[in-house]
Amino acid sequence: TQTTRPQRILKAVQKNATKGDPDSVISAIDHYCKHSEWAMNVGDEKGSILDSVVSEVNPSTVLELGTYCGYSAVRIARLLSPGSKLITVEFNPAIAAIAKQIIAYAGIQDKVTLVEGSSGDLIPKMKECFGITSFDFIFLDHWKDRYVPDTKLLEECGLLRKGTVLLADNVICPGAPEYLKYIRNNRRYESRYYPAHLEYTKVEDGLEKSIFLG
Numbered sequence: 001t002q003t004t005r006p007q008r009i010l011k012a013v014q015k016n017a018t019k020g021d022p023d024s025v026i027s028a029i030d031h032y033c034k035h036s037e038w039a040m041n042v043g044d045e046k047g048s049i050l051d052s053v054v055s056e057v058n059p060s061t062v063l064e065l066g067t068y069c070g071y072s073a074v075r076i077a078r079l080l081s082p083g084s085k086l087i088t089v090e091f092n093p094a095i096a097a098i099a100k101q102i103i104a105y106a107g108i109q110d111k112v113t114l115v116e117g118s119s120g121d122l123i124p125k126m127k128e129c130f131g132i133t134s135f136d137f138i139f140l141d142h143w144k145d146r147y148v149p150d151t152k153l154l155e156e157c158g159l160l161r162k163g164t165v166l167l168a169d170n171v172i173c174p175g176a177p178e179y180l181k182y183i184r185n186n187r188r189y190e191s192r193y194y195p196a197h198l199e200y201t202k203v204e205d206g207l208e209k210s211i212f213l214g
């Protein structure tokens with residue numbers, strides 16, 4: 001019977017990575033997606049930009065929208081200081097089940113809370129369910145038509161504070177034009193674009209970093 005792409009990625013991790021070594025998990029996924037089959041992980045070029053932003057912010061509380069196989073959850077969590085927490089939201093239960101195993105294989109499961117459901121439903125519950133006052137860092141990497149409504153929801157729910165950093169993947173490909181329009185023309189945010197390429201390809205893409213000014 002046919003396996004799914006996330007299942008094949010998990011197999012590649014179990015075969016080629018070292019248990020408890022997040023860097024080897026990242027390398028194993030990148031190698032598989034470069035040489036065997038493409039998958040929508042943020043990848044190593046945009047991933048290095050993600051690493052530099054996370055290291056600069058050194059966040060205590062992180063929200064990731066769109067877990068997929070857990071590649072960026074591993075990238076982010078491996079850089080977090082002790083006691084810091086990443087909450088990652090995945091809509092698809094079958095994919096979430098794979099991500100959970102990849103996050104555990106990397107050995108950083110203590111820093112990560114994987115939540116299944118839609119961002120629109122879960123964001124209003126963040127305070128009561130996870131005791132979050134506000135997020136220091138947010139990585140938007142889910143469906144592009146959710147970037148604007150979820151950003152507005154985060155504002156309305158008081159989950160942003162002066163200095164919260166939002167980093168959005170795929171603002172060029174597949175593209176999030178409404179998000180760019182919203183965030184770049186909003187005086188409550190200071191934005192900067194980081195040019196790169198769509199993971200594992202030469203296609204233009206990039207990350208948009210925005211600081212909430214309060």
Ligand SMILES: Oc1cc(-c2ccc(F)cc2)cc2cccnc12
Pocket residue numbers: 040041042066141142143169170173174198199
């Ligand atoms: O990084 C991503 C890439 C793509 C994508 C899919 C097919 C393409 F032909 C090009 C790009 C989709 C994503 C959906 C959600 C989060 N990230 C994505």
Ligand SMILES: [Mg+2]
Pocket residue numbers: 040041042141169170
């Ligand atoms: Mg993406």
